[in-house]
Amino acid sequence: xxxxxxxxxxxxxxxxxxxxxxxxxxxxxxxxxxxxxxxxxxxxxxxxxxxxxxxxxxxxxxxxxxxxxxxxxxxxxxxxxxxxxxxxxxxxxxxxxxxxxxxxxxxxxxxxxxxxxxxxxxxxxxxxxxxxxxxxxxxxxxxxxxxxxxxxxxxxxxxxxxxxxxxxxxxxxxxxxxxxxxxxxxxxxxxxxxxxxxxxxxxxxxxxxxxxxxxxxxxxxxxxxxxxxxxxxxxxxxxxxxxxxxxxxxxxxxxxxxxxxxxxxxxxxxxxxxxxxxxxxxxxxxxxxxxxxxxxxxxxxxxxxxxxxxxxxxxxxxxxxxxxxxxxxxxxxxxxxx
Amino acid sequence: xxxxxxxxxxxxxxxxxxxxxxxxxxxxxxxxxxxxxxxxxxxxxxxxxxxxxxxxxxxxxxxxxxxxxxxxxxxxxxxxxxxxxxxxxxxxxxxxxxxxxxxxxxxxxxxxxxxxxxxxxxxxxxxxxxxxxxxxxxxxxxxxxxxxxxxxxxxxxxxxxxxxxxxxxxxxxxxxxxxxxxxxxxxxxxxxxxxxxxxxxxxxxxxxxxxxxxxxxxxxxxxxxxxxxxxxxxxxxxxxxxxxxxxxxxxxxxxxxxxxxxxxxxxxxxxxxxxxxxxxxxxxxxxx
Numbered sequence: 001x002x003x004x005x006x007x008x009x010x011x012x013x014x015x016x017x018x019x020x021x022x023x024x025x026x027x028x029x030x031x032x033x034x035x036x037x038x039x040x041x042x043x044x045x046x047x048x049x050x051x052x053x054x055x056x057x058x059x060x061x062x063x064x065x066x067x068x069x070x071x072x073x074x075x076x077x078x079x080x081x082x083x084x085x086x087x088x089x090x091x092x093x094x095x096x097x098x099x100x101x102x103x104x105x106x107x108x109x110x111x112x113x114x115x116x117x118x119x120x121x122x123x124x125x126x127x128x129x130x131x132x133x134x135x136x137x138x139x140x141x142x143x144x145x146x147x148x149x150x151x152x153x154x155x156x157x158x159x160x161x162x163x164x165x166x167x168x169x170x171x172x173x174x175x176x177x178x179x180x181x182x183x184x185x186x187x188x189x190x191x192x193x194x195x196x197x198x199x200x201x202x203x204x205x206x207x208x209x210x211x212x213x214x215x216x217x218x219x220x221x222x223x224x225x226x227x228x229x230x231x232x233x234x235x236x237x238x239x240x241x242x243x244x245x246x247x248x249x250x251x252x253x254x255x256x257x258x259x260x261x262x263x264x265x266x267x268x269x270x271x272x273x274x275x276x277x278x279x280x281x282x283x284x285x286x287x288x289x290x291x292x293x294x295x296x297x298x299x300x301x302x303x304x305x306x307x308x309x310x311x312x313x314x315x316x317x318x319x320x321x322x323x324x325x326x327x328x329x330x331x332x333x334x335x336x337x338x
Numbered sequence: 339x340x341x342x343x344x345x346x347x348x349x350x351x352x353x354x355x356x357x358x359x360x361x362x363x364x365x366x367x368x369x370x371x372x373x374x375x376x377x378x379x380x381x382x383x384x385x386x387x388x389x390x391x392x393x394x395x396x397x398x399x400x401x402x403x404x405x406x407x408x409x410x411x412x413x414x415x416x417x418x419x420x421x422x423x424x425x426x427x428x429x430x431x432x433x434x435x436x437x438x439x440x441x442x443x444x445x446x447x448x449x450x451x452x453x454x455x456x457x458x459x460x461x462x463x464x465x466x467x468x469x470x471x472x473x474x475x476x477x478x479x480x481x482x483x484x485x486x487x488x489x490x491x492x493x494x495x496x497x498x499x500x501x502x503x504x505x506x507x508x509x510x511x512x513x514x515x516x517x518x519x520x521x522x523x524x525x526x527x528x529x530x531x532x533x534x535x536x537x538x539x540x541x542x543x544x545x546x547x548x549x550x551x552x553x554x555x556x557x558x559x560x561x562x563x564x565x566x567x568x569x570x571x572x573x574x575x576x577x578x579x580x581x582x583x584x585x586x587x588x589x590x591x592x593x594x595x596x597x598x599x600x601x602x603x604x605x606x607x608x609x610x611x612x613x614x615x616x617x618x619x620x621x622x623x624x625x626x
Contacts, residue, residue, distance in 0.1 A: 329559030
């Protein structure tokens with residue numbers, strides 16, 4: 001039932017509303033005087049009297065209305081925000097447990113240390129997520145299989161929790177990026193196009209895809225109008241994704257370079273960030289953050305909201321005034337009989 | 339019939355009463371009495387028992403006549419004591435109630451009948467209350483009956499004290515003391531009119547003071563009031579200015595009432611609570 005633009009959970013209580021007339025009919029405080037002719041006629045008193053009665057009625061009506069439990073029902077609103085829809089693809093392979101490859105330092109297997117790439121990724125991803133209030137995030141964790149942990153959602157708490165959880169434990173052995181990329185693209189399938197769509201791949205290794213996978217990825221990414229960001233967590237010191245003149249001979253055929261080449265050939269907006277330290281990770285994240293602000297239609301679910309509090313306040317304040325008047329009166333009567 | 343304290347008071351009627359029935363008050367008629375009222379000739383007034391030989395001799399020697407003088411006396415006569423009882427609704431609130439009125443009635447009736455006077459009752463509210471009225475009587479049982487009558491009186495049907503005039507019309511005795519017991523919280527005009535009608539009699543207004551007339555029901559704050567008579571509601575937010583106005587209206591009313599009493603040469607008896615015989619005696623002695 002709708003009244004005053006609010007929904008009422010127990011509308012039957014509104015039948016009690018005629019009770020608000022009670023203060024206008026009760027005369028239980030009457031004092032009988034011998035001759036009312038003695039009592040002065042005073043307009044101000046009439047005003048005060050009506051005010052007190054109105055207040056009493058107000059208290060009753062507020063209480064009855066709050067008994068009827070007003071609420072604003074849960075509703076979805078669409079608003080224009082700026083941001084993007086992001087699916088984060090995080091590599092769950094064991095190499096992600098390592099620290100960044102730093103020149104002159106041995107590659108160390110330090111499982112689950114705080115400087116592991118996974119921990120670092122987690123930290124900056126969280127920051128990224130929290131920086132962008134209007135974004136819709138999805139989360140895919142992949143190793144051999146891609147696990148679509150979280151479909152696209154606006155719920156920040158869920159995303160944070162998912163990212164936190166993704167950093168727990170140890171990595172798995174295999175890596176299947178093609179599968180993950182397809183999975184990520186599939187998550188956009190059937191969704192209304194609201195604004196820019198991003199797939200954010202966080203991985204420390206490359207892979208060569210077979211023809212079938214390549215075809216599928218190309219078709220999907222074009223159709224869904226996605227842009228791809230690759231945060232490449234460098235695991236080999238000195239290697240770059242781009243070929244250059246003084247490259248180490250061994251690097252030309254590394255899967256990373258092949259993957260990079262494939263991504264470039266996709267004809268979608270693509271950018272790779274090579275990350276070798278915490279600093280570069282955060283810079284990369286900032287860079288993405290800067291670029292991906294596009295007008296976006298944001299759908300928001302407003303939860304059901306109880307609207308009793310204002311009525312309680314109304315009743316409380318009116319009651320307070322009445323109580324004060326009552327105490328004052330009681331004091332006056334006592335004083336008169338002293 | 340209820341138990342009564344047989345309180346009494348002494349009263350005196352200020353005028354000479356004419357009447358052939360013997361009573362307690364100084365009369366104008368000559369007869370058997372104790373107050374000497376001169377001599378008369380035995381032939382004019384043939385009562386040899388009252389023959390005054392000494393006076394006759396003195397008279398004969400001085401005038402040379404030969405007559406016999408007889409003493410004459412003024413006869414004492416009775417009067418009637420009327421009780422006009424205000425039974426209006428305002429007489430049954432706060433510290434004033436019908437019980438006090440009934441006690442006063444009993445006191446007056448008992449004293450009157452005890453002294454050989456007659457007692458009569460006229461109750462009134464907005465009209466004359468015939469059920470609470472009594473014609474002049476000397477019966478010894480009447481004081482209790484009258485008190486019970488008042489005590490058991492049904493509440494007034496409508497507001498006002500206009501019955502005061504009709505009640506005053508009821509009083510037809512030649513000589514009477516009229517006790518008018520009321521709170522006098524009414525129009526002075528009605529009181530004035532009643533006094534004009536009662537001007538032949540000695541009127542003793544007994545003014546009952548209400549508690550709330552002496553002090554206001556509230557000092558500060560919201561006060562709702564209902565008129566005892568009309569049921570009219572009036573509410574005020576008590577504050578110093580209202581208090582002042584209220585007090586002023588009341589003072590003015592009682593000043594006017596006093597002025598009205600003065601005009602009619604009556605002396606009121608102000609009462610709070612029960613009126614005692616002592617109080618009335620003092621009143622008649624002129625001490626209050």
